[in-house]
Amino acid sequence: MARGAPHDPKGLIAEAYRIEGIGPGECRTIFLDWALSVPEGAEMRAALEALIACHAPTHPDHPMTAVLRAGLDSAARPRRRGGWRSRLRG
Helix, strand or coil: CCCCECCECCCHHHHHHHCCCCCHHHHHHHHHHHHHHCCCCCCHHHHHHHHHHHHCCCCCCCHHHHHHHHHHHHHHCCCCCCHHHHHHHC
């Protein structure tokens, strides 16, 4: 994916794969910047799947691949909803 690609408009993820010697911490920082720049209402899971499909086959052991997969795993987990009001109804 190049800069301006639909799921990586700033090219942050693609650039991470080009940085030689990048570590997991730097990849998490880049991922956070990417996640914060995803437009509201965008399907995060679909974007992560597209990024993994694009980059993981050629870079299976890259730390960014691991970060993207971890992001996909956390995007799949259901979140508790309702707050204090749902606890009062019990």
